[in-house]
Amino acid sequence: MGAPAAFGSLSLSPRARESVLDRETRDGFAVTAARGRFAPSPTGRLHFGSLVAALGSWLFARSAGASWIVRMEDLDREREVAGAAAGILAALDAFGLAGDEPVVAQSARTPLYAAALARLERDGHAYRCWCSRADLEPFGGIHPRACVAPARDRSPAWRLHVGSARIGFDDRVQGAQHQDLAREVGDFVIWRADGACAYQLAVVVDDAAQGIGEVVRGADLLDSTPRQILLQRLLGLPLPTYAHLPLALGADGRKLSKHEAALAVDARDPLPALRAALHFLGQPASTERNVHMLLSRASREFDALRIPRTATAPPAFAAARNATS
Numbered sequence: 153m154g155a156p157a158a159f160g161s162l163s164l165s166p167r168a169r170e171s172v173l174d175r176e177t178r179d180g181f182a183v184t185a186a187r188g189r190f191a192p193s194p195t196g197r198l199h200f201g202s203l204v205a206a207l208g209s210w211l212f213a214r215s216a217g218a219s220w221i222v223r224m225e226d227l228d229r230e231r232e233v234a235g236a237a238a239g240i241l242a243a244l245d246a247f248g249l250a251g252d253e254p255v256v257a258q259s260a261r262t263p264l265y266a267a268a269l270a271r272l273e274r275d276g277h278a279y280r281c282w283c284s285r286a287d288l289e290p291f292g293g294i295h296p297r298a299c300v301a302p303a304r305d306r307s308p309a310w311r312l313h314v315g316s317a318r319i320g321f322d323d324r325v326q327g328a329q330h331q332d333l334a335r336e337v338g339d340f341v342i343w344r345a346d347g348a349c350a351y352q353l354a355v356v357v358d359d360a361a362q363g364i365g366e367v368v369r370g371a372d373l374l375d376s377t378p379r380q381i382l383l384q385r386l387l388g389l390p391l392p393t394y395a396h397l398p399l400a401l402g403a404d405g406r407k408l409s410k411h412e413a414a415l416a417v418d419a420r421d422p423l424p425a426l427r428a429a430l431h432f433l434g435q436p437a438s439t440e441r442n443v444h445m446l447l448s449r450a451s452r453e454f455d456a457l458r459i460p461r462t463a464t465a466p467p468a469f470a471a472a473r474n475a476t477s
């Protein structure tokens with residue numbers, strides 16, 4: 153618990169604070185410009201959309217000579233599917249996309265997140281909330297600046313004061329982004345009433361602790377990014393750069409990751425899916441007949457400027473699993 157305690161009690165200049173974070177809370181890693189990660193949730197098998205996110209983040213890191221890691225985002229225990237984490241890791245191996253370091257699971261890192269929450273509370277940025285969804289209906293679902301719950305008879309969640317923050321950032325694929333957090337999001341949950349750390353806080357703490365310099369992921373997380381940037385600022389963490397890849401949509405126009413039955417990519421025959429994922433990301437076609445040679449060539453030829461903002465998944469990989477498969 154020594155490291156999280158230090159994390160929660162820092163009041164140093166940004167430079168000094170960064171060096172302390174380096175020493176004590178970053179799992180031993182300083183932030184490296186292009187160090188990347190793939191962070192799947194264990195809610196099903198690896199589908200084309202998650203393969204694109206894994207390959208895309210791997211290419212950004214590898215083409216810059218940086219390391220790349222896998223993090224299992226398993227805080228939502230209700231959505232977790234037994235065996236899914238092991239299945240995803242085995243599939244990544246088959247696709248030649250094994251991380252450079254042991255996989256870290258968020259479920260084992262609650263003390264680190266709790267220290268970050270304690271710091272936000274100490275600095276006056278976080279407050280308890282007992283609101284139900286119905287309580288927020290009169291406000292259009294956007295939480296006002298203080299809790300409005302009529303009853304406080306259960307465990308609270310924690311929300312972050314967003315103040316009047318307008319957040320802008322330059323995404324390497326999607327271009328300039330802006331969000332008025334107070335108007336579009338409101339004070340958001342950083343710790344859930346069920347006792348689990350919320351995604352927005354956990355991902356920010358982990359990216360800093362694991363030294364991630366470049367966050368590459370699907371565009372479904374584009375509108376979460378300003379919340380994460382605000383958290384990074386309030387916690388005094390380094391800001392990574394961002395690249396949000398085009399989403400792979402299914403035949404019905406919904407993103408594949410929303411399909412519980414999204415067709416899994418076939419890890420026994422990885423080359424067709426890898427080639428399709430490269431094409432989806434706008435990268436040159438490859439005729440290599442070996443996974444590692446294909447990846448090695450793709451990382452040498454990788455050009456982030458060729459990635460389209462939107463793209464359509466090839467039909468063979470976009471279908472939902474049917475009753476017979």
Ligand SMILES: [Zn+2]
Binds near residue numbers: 280282283298300
């Ligand atoms: Zn509330």
